[in-house]
Structures are given as structure tokens and as C-alpha cells.
């Protein structure tokens with residue numbers, strides 16, 4: 310069983326949090342005119358709701374009972390007109406609110422996405438992608454529900470409720486009090502049921518999360534599942550999770566159905582009370598027939614917002630929890646590294662390259678750098694290296710030694726903890742990130758391709774790079790296989806480049822680096838081996854790629870190592886040996902042993 314059942318628990322938040330709401334309102338403010346218009350419609354809608362039973366009362370008492378037909382058609386027409394006006398007003402109000410809701414959701418999504426783009430590599434190391442995606446999708450969707458479910462119109466509901474209570478009391482105090490005797494039961498039922506439902510709903514959310522996590526893993530790893538004949542076990546595990554999801558849903562369905570039934574019966578009880586007590590009042594002559602009918606209609610109008618109120622309560626609670634999570638992400642200050650003032654950057658850093666200041670101005674220099682991904686767990690311990698312009702330096706060493714880490718520090722995916730890295734004498738922390746990253750081209754160990762065309766994947770949509778696509782492909786020799794494709798540079802790349810071989814993906818990523826024409830190249834060679842024909846292609850590609858550029862390469866290929874001007878052996882985060890292939894072989898040290906073990910064919 311590959312599934313551990315880890316899920317994100319749904320937080321049951323407060324129904325109303327002033328601090329969160331205050332922040333949220335800032336997003337609504339730009340649309341205040343639309344919102345105010347919608348709110349201004351509320352009293353009108355409430356009035357038209359309240360007027361309908363009243364018109365019926367007048368029709369019965371003043372016309373039907375008295376046998377006076379004149380004026381009746383006018384009343385009927387007024388009744389129709391009010392219903393028509395109510396539906397138009399309702400349409401306008403729902404439309405306006407949803408419109409505001411959609412705009413607010415759009416704005417928050419945009420802000421959240423650009424915030425996420427500025428977060429540090431360290432943040433992404435620690436945060437599951439799935440949870441970020443759900444912040445941007447389902448959490449924001451819940452905010453939309455707040456508008457759709459008419460939370461804003463609670464004000465309108467309260468107006469209607471208060472209006473009905475007022476009119477009923479005014480018509481007949483005693484009959485009103487008898488009718489309202491069901492209210493405490495109704496309110497208790499509505500809120501108690503919602504509470505039980507909410508608890509049951511948490512289970513549903515948790516099991517749904519389990520189900521999606523399992524599906525994501527299982528479908529993502531389908532090739533492994535099929536190759537190792539694990540289909541039957543996977544299906545069994547899926548059936549188990551699926552059944553437990555259904556099982557969690559049952560209490561929710563039960564409570565929901567029960568709530569509906571109980572509210573319906575209570576409203577019938579109220580109607581029965583009106584007929585029983587009101588009937589007696591009519592006989593005694595203290596209540597008119599029309600009032601009795603109006604009472605029944607009012608009580609029906611009274612029940613529906615109360616039934617909705619408890620549902621709105623749950624939606625508010627969900628929305629508060631979502632706001633909490635969205636704002637927590639927006640408040641995350643784990644930003645990409647900032648630009649430091651020159652004085653600060655240089656403070657206390659030993660200048661390993663200062664021995665030859667003239668060279669420092671033409672080189673990349675790692676000065677005694679220390680770095681840990683976590684706490685004091687140092688991956689690099691006092692690593693120093695100087696590279697001259699145009700030089701090719703190969704980093705070699707056993708796996709996990711810290712080679713990739715050196716390249717990540719140079720492009721500032723992470724910042725050094727102690728020591729410094731300078732390019733042409735300037736600490737890289739003094740350079741704005743876009744400036745630094747324009748100078749450095751990076752080829753990752755596992756090339757990442759996006760869905761889109763090959764031309765897009767090489768240029769990533771950059772207009773300058775787009776002009777150089779074909780030339781770049783030719784430099785690394787990718788043009789040969791691209792030209793053979795049916796659509797050439799317009800051939801579609803599917804998600805993560807699944808429709809290309811590992812070698813082809815490598816060549817596309819080489820072309821991408823060339824298209825951006827960087828002066829410094831950082832290359833993390835893929836460890837995966839490819840067949841001899843592809844190997845030759847990649848080797849030629851690499852030569853084209855490195856031509857005329859200062860290159861730092863984490864080398865896994867013998868050919869790359871041999872072509873390097875200098876080889877640096879990293880062992881346990883420190884530079885163990887340095888020199889040319891011949892020198893290091895002659896020394897018969899670490900490199901010699903590595904060569905015997907790894908590189909010698």
C-alpha cells in the first residue's frame with residue numbers, strides 16, 4: 310500500500326472574524342458602486358415580498374367576502390405587477406452580487422499567483438504543490454460561494470423576518486404568539502442539525518482529500534503500477550478509499566434530509582396552529598378570513614430564510630477558514646533573496662580571490678562558502694573556487710557530495726550562509742536577480758518542458774530568444790531531429806515533454822540555454838544514461854552549448870570531464886582535489902579512484 314492516508318484537515322473556523330473580514334472588504338471596495346446598488350435593492354425586494362399576502366388579505370376581506378367585485382381586477386393586476394417587479398429585482402441583485410464576487414475572486418487569484426511567483430526555492434521545498442493549487446482554486450471558490458449563497462443578502466432576510474413579525478403582531482397579537490411558539494424548536498433544530506452536519510462534513514472533506522491524493526499518485530505513477538502488475542492491488546486500495554468516502558457521506562445525507570423534513574413539518578405545524586386557533590378567532594369575530602389566509606402565507610415566507618440561515622452560517626464558516634489560509638499565504642514573507650547594499654554584502658567575507666585582484670575582475674569566485682538546507686546540517690563547508698572568464702570547470706564527486714548545491718548558489722536559488730560568491734568582483738547579492746539570471750544560463754539535471762510548441766519551449770515566449778530559436782537549435786544539433794518532425798518547430802510538446810525521448814528533451818533544454826545567450830553557463834548533467842547514438846548527439850550538443858562561455862558543469866560524462874580545463878573534486882562539501890585530468894590521475898587520489906569506479910568504460 311503506497312498510501313499513508315495523510316490529509317489536510319479542514320479547519321472549522323469562526324463564523325465571523327473582524328480582522329479577516331476587514332482585510333477582505335479591501336478587495337470588495339473597488340466594486341462598491343455595484344455592491345451598494347445590490348444592497349439598495351434589498352428593501353425593495355423585502356417590501357414586494359411583504360406586500361403579496363397583504364394584497365390577498367385585502368382582496369378576500371374587502372371584496373370576495375363582501376361580494377364586491379369592482380376593484381378586484383385592479384388588485385389582481387397589482388399582485389401580478391409586484392411579482393413581476395420582484396423577479397426583475399431579484400435577477401438584478403443576484404447578477405450584481407455574482408458579478409462583484411467574480412471580480413473579487415479574479416483579483417485575489419492574480420495577487421496570490423504573483424505572490425507565489427516571488428517566493429523562495431526554500432519555500433517550495435517545504436510546501437506541497439497540491440496545497441498551493443488548492444489555495445488558488447478551491448479556497449477562492451469558497452469565497453465566491455459567499456456571494457452566490459447570498460451572504461450579503463442576510464440583511465435582506467432579516468428585513469423580511471422583522472417585517473413579517475411586525476405585520477403579524479399588528480394584525481393579531483395572540484394568534485402571532487401562538488404561531489411563534491414553534492420558533493424556538495425551529496431555531497434549535499436548524500442550528501443543532503447544522504452542527505452535526507458540519508462535523509460529518511469534515512470527515513467527507515478529509516476522505517475526499519485522501520481519495521484525490523491516492524488518485525494523483527496512482528495515475529502519476531501508472532507506468533510503474535502497470536510494469537509491476539500492481540493494478541489489482543491499486544484497484545483494491547481504491548475501492549477501500551472510495552467506499553470510505555461514500556460511507557462518510559451517508560451521515561451528511563441523513564442530516565440534510567432530516568433537516569428538510571423537520572423544517573417542513575414544523576412549518577405545517579405552524580399552519581395547523583393558525584387554522585386551529587385562527588379558526589376559533591374567526592368564529593368569535595376577532596379575526597377576518599383574509600387575515601387568516603395572509604397569516605398562512607406570511608408564515609410560509611417566514612420559514613424559508615430561517616432554513617437558509619443555517620446553511621449560510623456554514624458557508625460563512627468555510628469562507629472564514631479559506632480567508633485565513635489565503636491571507637496566511639499572502640503574509641508569507643519567504644521571498645526570493647533581496648539585493649543587498651554593497652557594504653553589507655562584503656561584510657566579513659574572506660576574499661579568497663583577492664590574492665590576484667586583477668583576475669578577480671574577470672572571473673567567478675566562490676569565497677569560503679558555507680551552506681545548509683536545514684539548520685546546521687552543512688552541505689558545503691568552506692568551499693572555495695576561482696574560475697577565469699571562458700574557463701570550463703567540471704565538478705565531480707560522489708553522489709550527494711554537494712555539486713548541484715554549488716550551482717544553485719551561483720544562480721541564487723539559495724543564498725550562501727557564510728562567505729560570498731563574486732562575479733567579476735561584484736558580490737552576486739548586490740546584483741538585482743533579473744540582472745544576475747540574465748547573465749547565467751542554467752541547464753537542469755531533469756529538463757522541464759512545458760506544454761506548448763518546441764519553439765515555445767526553447768524561447769519560453771521571450772521575443773528576443775524567439776528570434777534565435779532555429780540558430781540555437783542548430784548550435785546544439787537539435788535541429789536535425791526537430792526538422793524530421795511533422796510540424797517542425799511547431800510540433801506540440803505534451804505535459805512535461807512525455808512525447809520526446811530523454812535525449813531529445815536534453816537537446817531542447819540545451820537549445821533553450823543557447824537561445825538566451827548567457828555569458829556564464831551552469832550545467833547539471835543528467836545522470837540517466839542514453840543509448841550510444843543519443844550520447845554522441847548530446848556530446849556534440851554540449852560542445853556547441855559550452856562554446857565561448859564560462860562554464861561550471863556538474864559532470865557525469867567522461868567526455869565532458871576530459872574536455873574541461875579544470876576538474877574540481879568535491880568530497881563531503883569540501884574541495885578535495887583540483888587540477889586537469891592528467892594531473893589528478895597522476896596524483897592517484899580521490900579522482901583516480903572515482904575514475905576507476907564511475908567513469909572508466
Ligand SMILES: Nc1ncnc2c1ncn2[C@@H]1O[C@H](COP(=O)(O)OP(=O)(O)OP(=O)(O)O)[C@@H](O)[C@H]1O
Pocket residue numbers: 434682683688706707708709710711712713714715863
Ligand atoms: N532541496 C533540498 N533540501 C534539503 N536537502 C537537500 C536539498 N537538495 C539537496 N539536499 C541535500 O544536500 C546534499 C547535497 O546535494 P546535491 O544535490 O548538491 O549533491 P550532488 O553532489 O549534486 O549529488 P548528485 O551527483 O547525486 O546529483 C544531499 O545530501 C542532499 O540530500
